[in-house]
Amino acid sequence: MLFAQNNYFRPMKIEIDKDAGFCFGVSHAIKMAEEYLKDHSYLYCLGDIVHNKSEVKRLSDLGLRIIDYSIFRQLKDETVLIRAHGEPVETYKIASQNNIDLIEGTCPIVTRLQKMIREEASENQPQVVIFGKKNHPEAIGLASRVSSNVQITQNTEELELDYCKPVYVYSQTTMDKELYEVFYLHIQERAEHECSNPHVRVQDSVCGKVANRAKQIRDFVGHHDVVIFVSGANSSNGNYLFQVARKVNPNTYFVSDVDQLNSDWLKQAESVGISGATSTPVWLMEKVKARISQMD
Numbered sequence: 142m143l144f145a146q147n148n149y150f151r152p153m154k155i156e157i158d159k160d161a162g163f164c165f166g167v168s169h170a171i172k173m174a175e176e177y178l179k180d181h182s183y184l185y186c187l188g189d190i191v192h193n194k195s196e197v198k199r200l201s202d203l204g205l206r207i208i209d210y211s212i213f214r215q216l217k218d219e220t221v222l223i224r225a226h227g228e229p230v231e232t233y234k235i236a237s238q239n240n241i242d243l244i245e246g247t248c249p250i251v252t253r254l255q256k257m258i259r260e261e262a263s264e265n266q267p268q269v270v271i272f273g274k275k276n277h278p279e280a281i282g283l284a285s286r287v288s289s290n291v292q293i294t295q296n297t298e299e300l301e302l303d304y305c306k307p308v309y310v311y312s313q314t315t316m317d318k319e320l321y322e323v324f325y326l327h328i329q330e331r332a333e334h335e336c337s338n339p340h341v342r343v344q345d346s347v348c349g350k351v352a353n354r355a356k357q358i359r360d361f362v363g364h365h366d367v368v369i370f371v372s373g374a375n376s377s378n379g380n381y382l383f384q385v386a387r388k389v390n391p392n393t394y395f396v397s398d399v400d401q402l403n404s405d406w407l408k409q410a411e412s413v414g415i416s417g418a419t420s421t422p423v424w425l426m427e428k429v430k431a432r433i434s435q436m437d
């Protein structure tokens with residue numbers, strides 16, 4: 142355990158949350174990129190490999206080139222990494238037409254969910270609802286496994302359903318489990334109310350890593366006077382976990398890198414916790430810990 146001095150010359154305990162850091166899916170995709178770049182000077186990746194600028198910069202320095210769809214469509218005879226979120230079916234078609242080798246970094250949990258949606262949606266021609274963010278690549282990839290009658294939303298008011306026909310409900314893996322429950326219970330209740338023979342099938346597809354993180358972070362932040370939450374500003378998981386942490390411990394501060402740390406936050410603290418999102422690298426939390434230990 143590392144101790145630093147705060148302004149009142151009391152020893153300050155600094156602890157990194159052992160449960161914070163990359164989830165399995167993100168680690169898996171990053172390892173694939175690192176392995177490939179040991180023998181090649183560059184590798185294309187479709188979209189940010191992880192929602193963390195510092196980690197993207199580290200990998201870019203190794204040769205990772207982040208591209209968007211407009212560049213991807215113009216590539217020919219190249220190799221492209223698919224990140225953990227997965228990709229819509231269309232991406233695989235373009236790759237095949239343009240002789241692009243894909244390195245499959247889709248998280249195996251997302252792959253399993255894509256397959257489940259594709260198979261179940263062909264069974265009964267159900268109306269498919271994906272509880273997720275409309276512009277999120279994972280949700281778009283999941284929806285692409287269904288040829289028609291699919292909607293992505295987090296808002297029950299936006300639902301357009303015939304409740305007397307089969308409805309299959311899935312969640313993007315990174316959504317909040319409790320909000321998902323509220324969402325699908327609304328659909329089930331509405332179907333029971335409107336139809337004598339309702340058929341609503343719900344899959345609990347929130348990733349266990351994400352679902353458990355909320356509970357873990359509540360426990361962790363409750364044990365510290367001040368918490369520094371490290372995450373990319375564009376990480377939806379990071380923003381969600383930060384809100385969870387702040388509800389339990391109002392002295393929780395969001396930073397994306399060490400230059401955003403403020404020594405005023407630590408003045409009264411005897412114990413500082415450092416935590417992060419499933420997209421926050423451990424090396425960055427260690428950098429934050431080292432910087433805090435130098436503050437006095």
Ligand code: SF4
Pocket residue numbers: 164165166167225226248249250251314315348349350351419
């Ligand atoms: S959050 Fe879960 S499902 Fe999503 S990439 Fe990480 S391990 Fe895979």
